[in-house]
Amino acid sequence: MWGGRFERGPAAIMEEINASIDVDRRLWREDIEGSKAHAAMLAAAKIISDADARAIAKGLDAIAVEIDSGAFAFSKSHEDIHMNVEARLKELVGEPASRLHTARSRNDQVATDFRLYMRRSCDEIAASIRNLQRALVEKAAKHAATVMPGYTHLQIAQPITFGHHCLAYVEMLERDRGRFRDARKRMNECPLGAAALAGVPYPIDRERTAKALKFDRPTANSIDSVSARDFALETLAAAAIAASHLSRLAEEIVLWTSPHFGFAKLTDAFSTGSSIMPQKRNPDAAELCRAKVGRIAGAFHALIIVMKGLPLAYSKDMQEDKAATFAAIDDMALALAAMTGMIGDLVVNETAMREAAMRGYSTATDLADYLVRELGLAFRDAHHATGAIVALAEKKKKRLDQLTLADLRRIEPRIGADAFQRLTVDASVAARASYGGTAPANVAREVKRWQEKLK
Amino acid sequence: MWGGRFERGPAAIMEEINASIDVDRRLWREDIEGSKAHAAMLAAAKIISDADARAIAKGLDAIAVEIDSGAFAFSKSHEDIHMNVEARLKELVGEPASRLHTARSRNDQVATDFRLYMRRSCDEIAASIRNLQRALVEKAAKHAATVMPGYTHLQIAQPITFGHHCLAYVEMLERDRGRFRDARKRMNECPLGAAALAGVPYPIDRERTAKALKFDRPTANSIDSVSARDFALETLAAAAIAASHLSRLAEEIVLWTSPHFGFAKLTDAFSTGSSIMPQKRNPDAAELCRAKVGRIAGAFHALIIVMKGLPLAYSKDMQEDKAATFAAIDDMALALAAMTGMIGDLVVNETAMREAAMRGYSTATDLADYLVRELGLAFRDAHHATGAIVALAEKKKKRLDQLTLADLRRIEPRIGADAFQRLTVDASVAARASYGGTAPANVAREVKRWQEKLK
Amino acid sequence: MWGGRFERGPAAIMEEINASIDVDRRLWREDIEGSKAHAAMLAAAKIISDADARAIAKGLDAIAVEIDSGAFAFSKSHEDIHMNVEARLKELVGEPASRLHTARSRNDQVATDFRLYMRRSCDEIAASIRNLQRALVEKAAKHAATVMPGYTHLQIAQPITFGHHCLAYVEMLERDRGRFRDARKRMNECPLGAAALAGVPYPIDRERTAKALKFDRPTANSIDSVSARDFALETLAAAAIAASHLSRLAEEIVLWTSPHFGFAKLTDAFSTGSSIMPQKRNPDAAELCRAKVGRIAGAFHALIIVMKGLPLAYSKDMQEDKAATFAAIDDMALALAAMTGMIGDLVVNETAMREAAMRGYSTATDLADYLVRELGLAFRDAHHATGAIVALAEKKKKRLDQLTLADLRRIEPRIGADAFQRLTVDASVAARASYGGTAPANVAREVKRWQEKLK
């Protein structure tokens, strides 16, 4: 590639550390797409002839077929996907191939390919997130009024509805989707034409290539165009945050399907088992989803380190941007698809959830709120009185709704019989009808809003 | 706080690990602001009396004065800023203080305070980024036509202009600013009223509190409201990426001020020195800016780990969200301010830059482009011919523009005398007038665009 | 400090980013200890007079008293602990103070102080780990035969003993302790005398200072001495790994104390509660211990980023080595102490553990092993037969030990009545007497081994 100026070829270890074809071959579609747009623009701008542009386009199409069919022979000595394609093009179409590299360089070419790939990844991940949201909304629709315990510190705190719980994840995922959308929007500028780092002395039409490749506009600074990798970092950060959300949902599935909770089970489709312990439906897919945040956040960390302290413009360090990023994108896609499958697959045990929700004086707060609202106690005082009532119930080994009115009045004489209506789990969730609260009516309304939004 | 139900107080080590007042005391403004808005809403919704709301507001204002003046006695036994303020309020205004906690819980309170703080941090960082952009644009305005070497692999590649180089950072920083804006927008929903996790059975007006605290709207799901920390993660990711950009600029300042480059110097205001080596103006501030990405990215990683696998809703782990985040925000602010100062302070040595730009056959690409454009060679062939010419120059120990026309024609007989005009560094940069290229005219135009935009 | 060579003082922001006194003041003991050793060596080597050395030692002792008592006035304009101490020494003893800095520089001074601090931290953490191991061994001694479920995938797999479970953590912690010991050993070389980076032209006795400061030997290369921070990185890595172990034990405490498991409870000393939900003993300390790995691993990552790509010898970036490291060391110490307290505090519910261990056909493997050992079936065939037996039990809604011999023989006619002896949880754990297995006899033996070792 750098002609006769080098007397000796590279050392074997140099060739090995330098070649990136095993990693970047997956950019082949983007590379060919970008080259076609570039050639068409060169012809339109009269920098190359129409005949050359046609020959190049035809050759590139032929290469695409070869790669797609597995017939293409990738070579490590051609280092990367760009040189592999160019070398083959030369074989196929001869001299016009030598004109393709006019007014561009590998630096802007790789930046363009990588952006195209990451843009597509953002789109695909956003679509996968929407699929998962839909699965959760469907579950919420079915379980708008299914009562389960709400937890703080993994202690039973207050009754909630399972639908409301599902919608909490829909909210998180909506923000995740927004992050991928924003990342996509910000990266959607075309670096092609920045060349090595300084721009070119040809009358190129960067608007045209940008448009052909569906970019919003060309990048405004040639040095930045070949030096920047924040588009990959931002996407990885969005992925790491989304994966942290998946890890939380996955943890809950592991808990819910454990015999100690028994809130849900996964069918054969999403479990692994044991030939001798039939009840053992190991939630392997959930555990793997829980783990994926590791490698995805690790990829963000890796790339931050790679970019740290690099002077402008291009340094070879930046070739290390792809391997970890691609693996993270794959993991993200896999985890989203697996989680969507699991949510659809999950069979909820409503009885177990309801029974658990009734444990632990979970409606004690409702009693305190009764004292505030009906008897006008200050909240802190109501809290104190309720504490005493619960202590009494505990001593008598009864649930709150199993105490007598006389019991209650020993602590607070003004309590009325109407207090008992507040102490069931159904009353408790129904009462939390403030905006954003867990009341079944709220859940039903939110489900509709989401169904509309995610159509 | 949890009344008489506990027989023994906490172990000393429990108290020590549990207390967060040393970290979260800096949320005092947000805590008081949030409580005032909550009390006003409770009164407007007739949940507490106007008199109580007035007493609460007055008390809170008094506490604000105490804290601001340093007179407030923070106590570890009151654990955190929220309980410290509430306890003092009780002392100051008595019974009404007990009504303030109606229809809220510490969980939604801390989520509100933390969002308010992070929102303000986003605004402040965005403003600081703009200051740095302005400093860079000013530098670019002054050096739109100052020629320096452009590098790839820290080898001299092509001449560029220093103004163009500065504007590359302005572009990066603009995307950074966009990330903080997006993070701010996404987090700007008010969790107040979510209470512990399930919402409340009071007729609260969440729109009102949201509006009073300048949130766009209330959060739509109470469980998500108290469980989510992605707003902090997103802000930290934006900060880590921005800090990686600063680390690159800082590295360049270290290089430029090194005697081996001699491109720029920092004045006494931004250097440390040595009493015996007068030339030694150590670029300490640049080195510290280069390092800051460590702790900022470390904070992102810390919080991802904290949040990994936490079941909903609130777990105490989430108290570990603040210390590293606050330190990262402080570091970000410090690094941006220091970098802005340094850019303003930087004295550029135009002669040194220009001389370096003339080294290394930096205009060889211009010769190749001449062969393509004027003689119609295919780019790869032009590349090859130029290589031969440079080899000749090297052999003769001359610069390209010191060769004779005869020299050039030994390689490519059709070369005209006009070729020499392309071989100066000024011609080289002027020729790169494609959109985004380094030409002084482009830089001047971009400077204007940025001056307008950053007004 | 750098005398009259600078015409203007530093910019305010420069001073702010540059000063490290708020962070490194905690090195005061090490700084004074190191200076005393250095002065004594200088006198012994006749580089300064005995009288000067005595004056310096006396002055340093006086400063130690001032700092310890809170009387010392730290100043940001003196940047760091080293300059603060030196400036005060000059005030206290005059001219001899100017001789203290002979044959050393801040670079080797700070490296020495930091190593001394980290060495002490390693010792203290190792001691804290041993305390935690002792608490776990004590628990294991008490519960050598307490049967609980062993889990894979959080599904009940086989009965184990709680003592055995505790000893698993003792093993992990023993390796953690080993890592701190190894880190300590590797860092225990004295950099003092490396000076700025190149060594000194004085006849100093580095063995003597090394010995005085209890280092094993002086460092062998002056450049490495001031450039290296791998001693801090290694310590942080050891801490991150140890913290990951704590996060696992903490997760288990959160699970065990959840009402769904009910395996254990923490007393008032290690719980936070709710005034209205008396059963709610929130395991806050466990959750905080679970979270600590975040900030500790974050500190390792921060420092790796700081050190990445720094040319030798000293760069100011390295000042960013301390803040995150100190915070991580503090967190490690806090988490170990809190966990030790919790383990001691934990009250185990043996009945709940045993009942859970009997669920889920947990002894099915024992039946399979019976078929292999007594009837000579191949393991995979025994597995298969057992699967059929469990299916039968499931169909009949019985535990394995509630089936009749006839039931068993329907699947495998050769099964004898002795099979039933294998199906109790006690028989199951007792049978696993292979080295390292969960049998109570093993646990008792291991407890003795550990008690001896941890004395």
Place this chain on the structure above:
Amino acid sequence: MWGGRFERGPAAIMEEINASIDVDRRLWREDIEGSKAHAAMLAAAKIISDADARAIAKGLDAIAVEIDSGAFAFSKSHEDIHMNVEARLKELVGEPASRLHTARSRNDQVATDFRLYMRRSCDEIAASIRNLQRALVEKAAKHAATVMPGYTHLQIAQPITFGHHCLAYVEMLERDRGRFRDARKRMNECPLGAAALAGVPYPIDRERTAKALKFDRPTANSIDSVSARDFALETLAAAAIAASHLSRLAEEIVLWTSPHFGFAKLTDAFSTGSSIMPQKRNPDAAELCRAKVGRIAGAFHALIIVMKGLPLAYSKDMQEDKAATFAAIDDMALALAAMTGMIGDLVVNETAMREAAMRGYSTATDLADYLVRELGLAFRDAHHATGAIVALAEKKKKRLDQLTLADLRRIEPRIGADAFQRLTVDASVAARASYGGTAPANVAREVKRWQEKLK
């Protein structure tokens, strides 16, 4: 695998996320080695017959040949390397294959395989580090007296020798090697026989298997045996730290080969070039070595996240331990080999180094030390006087050794003519003969020590 208990097969996405064969197939040697040792022990303990053990060994040997030759057909439906091998063994030898899994489980099997792999990796990396150390020692031997500038803050500080600089890295690498040795030692215990998590009810001989596989001893606790991954974490931490050292050396090679330094050049074997810029020898391999710390530290981060908060014993999350770890080990090996090649390849420009060392009053400290040692000035006063002399030299635009004695005496009348002898770079480095100092004599002695040690 789990027999007829599952009615439906796994969902396609479940199969995809679950299968690890693409990653863990590289454990095939370890898997076969472990199974052979296990079978031999089972026969020796009379748990299976000698004939079965022989059949198993023969079958496993045949499989090894198949895999090694590329003839083995790996299958995703067999999930992982362990099931792939076992399934093939069944085909090859029939019934005895069903007895191989007696007294073990996949959990202890995978733990054993992974430890064997990591142990070998530690050995190989340690050997590679030694190779790099040797290359550096050889360079140091050649350049024991080659003078170059020593830097702090990338400003020229004092003259040093290039040999001394090389040996600084030898020291760092020695500690790196120690970390891998310690990691190896700590992990070298055999988990085989821990089975699923609880040990086995067979009279197995774990000492025998441990010995056969060259482990120091069997692990002492069965739960820990299958739950722990700290051996991988420790190895990754050691690799991350070593890679940070490589990143520093790589940065220096990038600087030294830049035209602004011109201290060294890489030959064609370790450069990439440009066909038109002959001087451009891009140090790609150095840049890639600089970048590798990213992915390696990222792998540590990934695994810490995976392990965080996992309850004992085995969870499927732990399957995510290998992909990032294997990639990091590969990168480490590649970077060490490439760096060793580069160090050997590096051609040093002694003239350029020496000239640079003479710049910047680099011997000013020597003058100050003269004033202390010969005239008895206090160091701080000597510093001050030297500052004034340098100021004078700067004013006169001369080097220190170009001043006259009268010049010097204007500042400090007692200075003798002998002072000039101290001011050459050779005198400066020769004078720094304190232990660890840069004096050529020291370097020569250290080179011998290392040559002996690294034999």
